[in-house]
Amino acid sequence: MIGQPTVIRFKELDELGNVSEALLRLGAETPVWLFEGQMGAGKTTLIKALCSHLGVTTHVQSPTFSLVNEYDAGGRTIYHFDFYRIKDETEALDMGVEEYFDSGDLCFVEWPGKVENLWPLSYMQLHLEADETGMRILEVTKV
Numbered sequence: 001m002i003g004q005p006t007v008i009r010f011k012e013l014d015e016l017g018n019v020s021e022a023l024l025r026l027g028a029e030t031p032v033w034l035f036e037g038q039m040g041a042g043k044t045t046l047i048k049a050l051c052s053h054l055g056v057t058t059h060v061q062s063p064t065f066s067l068v069n070e071y072d073a074g075g076r077t078i079y080h081f082d083f084y085r086i087k088d089e090t091e092a093l094d095m096g097v098e099e100y101f102d103s104g105d106l107c108f109v110e111w112p113g114k115v116e117n118l119w120p121l122s123y124m125q126l127h128l129e130a131d132e133t134g135m136r137i138l139e140v141t142k143v
C-alpha cells in the first residue's frame with residue numbers, strides 16, 4: 001500500500017541534520033530506502049547526513065565503482081548502493097542485492113530505477129530535486 005507523500009523543502013546544508021532526523025522518524029520501520037533524482041540533486045549528500053546522524057564515523061562516499069559500501073553505525077550495519085553504472089539487473093543479482101534487501105539492515109540505494117524489478121515489497125521512496133534557486137524539494141513516500 002502506498003502512503004501519502006511527505007514533502008520536505010530545504011536549501012542550506014546546515015538543515016540536513018533536521019531533515020535526517022525527520023526522515024529517520026518517517027522510515028523507522030523501513031530498511032530499504034530508494035533515492036531518486038537527477039545527477040547533482042544531492043542524493044549522496046543526503047545519505048552522508050543520514051549516516052552521520054546514525055553514528056557513522058568513517059568517510060561516506062558514493063559507491064559508484066564498487067556498487068556497495070558498508071558502514072558501521074554503532075553496531076548497526078548500513079549498506080549504501082549506487083547502481084548508476086550497472087548495465088542490467090543481472091549485475092545486481094550477481095552481487096547478492098536480494099540478500100542485502102532481505103537482511104533487515106538499512107539499505108540506501110541511489111539510482112534504484114536500474115533494479116526496479118528487484119525492489120522489495122516494502123520500501124521508502126525518496127525523490128530529490130533542486131529548483132533554479134537551489135532549493136531542494138524532497139518527496140518521501142512509504143510503499
